[in-house]
Amino acid sequence: MRAILKSKATVVAAVMASTTMVAAEDVEVLHWWTSGGEAAALNVLKQDLEGQGIGWTDMPVAGGGGEQAMTVLRARVTGGNAPTAVQGLGFDILDWGNQGSLANLNDVAAKEGWDDVVPDALKAFAKVDGKWVSAPVNVHSTNWVWANKAVLDANGIAVPTTWDEFTAALDTLKSAGVTPIAHGGQAWQDATVFDAVAMSVLGPDGYKAAFIDLDEGTLGSEGMKEAFDRMAVIRANVDDNFSGRDWNLATAMVINGEAGFQMMGDWAKGEFLNADKVPGEDFLCFRFPGTAEQVTFNADQFMMFDQGGAVSAEQAALASAILSPSFQSAFNVVKGSVPARTDVSDADFDDCGKQGMKDLAAAAASGNLFGSMAHGHAAPASVKNAIYDVVTAHFNGEYDSETAVAELVDAVSIAK
Numbered sequence: 001m002r003a004i005l006k007s008k009a010t011v012v013a014a015v016m017a018s019t020t021m022v023a024a025e026d027v028e029v030l031h032w033w034t035s036g037g038e039a040a041a042l043n044v045l046k047q048d049l050e051g052q053g054i055g056w057t058d059m060p061v062a063g064g065g066g067e068q069a070m071t072v073l074r075a076r077v078t079g080g081n082a083p084t085a086v087q088g089l090g091f092d093i094l095d096w097g098n099q100g101s102l103a104n105l106n107d108v109a110a111k112e113g114w115d116d117v118v119p120d121a122l123k124a125f126a127k128v129d130g131k132w133v134s135a136p137v138n139v140h141s142t143n144w145v146w147a148n149k150a151v152l153d154a155n156g157i158a159v160p161t162t163w164d165e166f167t168a169a170l171d172t173l174k175s176a177g178v179t180p181i182a183h184g185g186q187a188w189q190d191a192t193v194f195d196a197v198a199m200s201v202l203g204p205d206g207y208k209a210a211f212i213d214l215d216e217g218t219l220g221s222e223g224m225k226e227a228f229d230r231m232a233v234i235r236a237n238v239d240d241n242f243s244g245r246d247w248n249l250a251t252a253m254v255i256n257g258e259a260g261f262q263m264m265g266d267w268a269k270g271e272f273l274n275a276d277k278v279p280g281e282d283f284l285c286f287r288f289p290g291t292a293e294q295v296t297f298n299a300d301q302f303m304m305f306d307q308g309g310a311v312s313a314e315q316a317a318l319a320s321a322i323l324s325p326s327f328q329s330a331f332n333v334v335k336g337s338v339p340a341r342t343d344v345s346d347a348d349f350d351d352c353g354k355q356g357m358k359d360l361a362a363a364a365a366s367g368n369l370f371g372s373m374a375h376g377h378a379a380p381a382s383v384k385n386a387i388y389d390v391v392t393a394h395f396n397g398e399y400d401s402e403t404a405v406a407e408l409v410d411a412v413s414i415a416k
């Protein structure tokens with residue numbers, strides 16, 4: 001027993017030494033970009049930094065949506081060993097910023113004019129008390145559907161623009177023996193689907209009232225019950241093995257023609273591209289029926305953790321590399337997202353990317369741009385997790401729609 005304890009202690013000491021011994025000129029980056037498409041995009045950033053002589057210590061924590069990464073981050077910060085830079089989303093960034101854990105990037109931001117080119121919707125999550133605390137990498141959005149074109153063509157299905165057309169397409173695929181919807185049963189994926197479904201039923205005002213303003217009346221409304229009813233229809237159109245499946249494996253089902261559609265953020269496009277698939281030829285991207293004008297967004301940012309003093313030269317270099325217009329184009333072309341700056345040309349983007357950039361600008365101009373509930377841009381993590389629990393319990397058949405609505409009202413009022 002003693003020997004076991006001793007060897008465990010040795011391992012812990014070795015791990016701690018290896019993480020604290022990051023060379024002065026290295027950056028240690030904690031992130032959850034572990035799928036094929038995500039890793040390809042991350043390489044664009046690694047290579048950019050390596051070109052500047054800055055080494056990269058990789059700290060990947062698998063788990064789409066980043067929940068597991070945030071758990072590891074909390075342990076590292078509590079242990080007094082925060083990584084140099086950490087992928088973060090929305091309210092999580094604000095939480096760390098308000099706790100005073102993040103370095104001040106104002107010098108590099110001022111020198112490079114970030115205030116003039118980063119959209120307000122992103123600044124709201126990148127600045128705390130007038131201080132830039134993180135560097136926005138991209139803008140993703142969650143209300144997309146991805147389809148296998150050959151499967152749709154073979155079954156005479158046109159891109160559905162209404163819920164009724166969508167359910168008709170699902171019926172056709174089911175009768176043809178094709179899995180209509182590829183899905184991974186993980187809470188964050190259920191919630192990602194719910195983002196789009198709720199937007200399509202409640203409309204932009206209802207979405208904002210429910211998930212951003214946390215209005216009890218809207219959370220408990222007939223519209224919300226209808227959203228849950230539609231989730232049950234989606235549940236009836238996934239395969240038997242959906243439980244626990246990773247999102248990129250669900251994307252692979254659409255890529256290889258096992259399934260017709262996947263409802264997922266545009267990081268899914270990174271998987272299609274990584275498999276050498278071409279938009280418009282091999283796969284189709286379109287907004288979830290009934291949400292053509294709206295964008296529910298999430299922006300990945302790199303929070304720079306305060307290493308005890310001013311922002312380090314490596315952190316400033318990383319932040320500057322991330323915001324450079326050429327990097328914003330090169331990275332987002334591969335990742336599936338769109339640039340976090342308004343002045344980047346769409347020339348290098350494929351048709352889905354071009355549409356994503358247009359949709360984002362139009363939604364921002366018309367007041368139709370909203371933070372994604374599922375990806376931490378609508379409400380703090382406590383509320384997000386409370387919504388996750390209800391959406392997942394309903395998806396798995398534990399609640400009928402009426403019960404889900406009542407549980408949602410209760411869960412949000414306790415969490416907020």
Ligand code: BGC
Pocket residue numbers: 032033038063064065066089140247267298299300375
């Ligand atoms: C992130 C994406 C990532 C996806 C799946 C989202 O929360 O914003 O960058 O690709 O999770 O891992």
